[in-house]
Amino acid sequence: MISVTVAAQGKIKRLVGGHLKAYGSGRLSILDLDQSDQSKPRRNEINIWARVLTKLFDVVYSVLVSCFPFVFNFLNSPSPENDQEGSVGFLKKRNKRSTSVVRYSAIQKLDERSLGLIFSYLDARGIVRCELVSRKWRRAIEKTINDLPKIQSDQIRLLFDEGEVVIYPVDEKRCPCRYPMPSLQVLSRKLRHLSCLSLFVRGLIPVESTPVLKALCELCLSPQQIYLIWCKLSPASATHLAEFLHRNVTSLSDLGLEECTPGVIITDALLQPLLPSLVSLRVWNDGKSGNFAISDTTVLGLADAIRIGGGLETVDLACSTLSPTGVVGLIEAWISAGSADLSLSISHCHFVTPDSLLTLLESRNIYFKNGKLIRRGHCLSLFL
């Protein structure tokens, strides 16, 4: 899997300004959201009525043909005069159209649930092809999409600041594919057959945070790694962020929230359900954009996860209201049950100063050598 650190640090300077594609593509179309939401169903409605009327006409026409065959035989008889006449020409055209109606095949009897079960035994690319077979199949795939196999990719990067989507294939030898960021509705349609090991989201702005997170909730990307960086979330999107993370709890083992604001929506409660299966947790900013609402509850939750056999490897917390007691609780849990190397970084946490932490560690007879502690062949590195 591609390291998110590379993904995050690939561009050290964040590009800002009018040259960004986002201002001409992704952004604007998301702002158009409400409008297109209303106009779309109306167009469908018209289509439905048009189809109903067409069908009705076909039925009435065929009833008339069967009741008064002689009239129609006369009208449709091959005579150059009749062919020139408008109304008869119209009837003939209708007639021709109705004979090209889809031939009946017994597979059309199968309901969408059974079709879904059949599709679930195909490979993901086969399912994409099945969408082109018939309308009914496409509908059945739409309805059962969450239970169907997905095309696996290594990493999906949604770069809202640059208006770009980058998809890295699992096969490292193949080139990643870059696409311009489509409008949000189109984005979730385009991603619905995909799953990824790592989901990287950069540069959300408040107005798009709710619709984007909602769309991510509905997809089945099942990432092991979720990384949000430089995302300005709206307060209202907090519930959607929680839903999105909690929906992926079974696959998620690596979570990073870097320079995401406002810090108050990144809470203990948001992280709590994820802690037992986390291998890596990074909640970080440079100390200039406010505190996260993360306290000892989260580190003690991580400590519990280690005690029940969790393989925690990286904890990187900044700007949180942790106390030395909480941090020492995590270190003690690692000493008693840690089953992997652990890198523990605490930065910009007001209450955890090197002095206060080392004093408390010494009082528990825990001594670090050059910031490292070795137990059972594993190493805990502490960065303050």
Place this chain on the structure above:
Amino acid sequence: RIYPLMRVTLTTSDGASVTVSRQLTKHSGFIEKAITDMAVDDNAVPLSAVAVDVDDATLKLVIEWLTEHRDDALPYPEKTDEERRADDIPAWDQAFVQKWDTKEDQQQTLYAVITAADKLDIKGLLDMTCKTLANKINGKTVEEMREILQLECDFTEEELAEIRKENAWCEN
């Protein structure tokens, strides 16, 4: 408790009735529910009366399959997504399907059995028949699938182009 000698009479959509052991019907979620919920007289289950349209010929096949599988574990084991595979159909089942799933039949019987297994809620049979159909279309192109299933394309060229465009990210 299920008594092995208990018998159930099933009436099909074309009026025929078949009496089978409760040992077979326990594999059908629908029949079990009908017997326990509806308290039907003399355990006679009229399949047509409850929106289950199964004809006599199809029911015979269903019963033949149930007879072979009467000792299967219940409830039917659910497979996780990783365990799902279509190439593990037991030899008896393969031979059973081959008997009637001929080229001339054009899957008509297979569709009928899938529908019956779905309506009667016989998970093992539904799973097996769906796998059989999936194996027929797996790895095939869109045109080949339409050919095998005797389906005509009801999309316009523009719609097909639209769907291809929508799924363009799946190509790589």
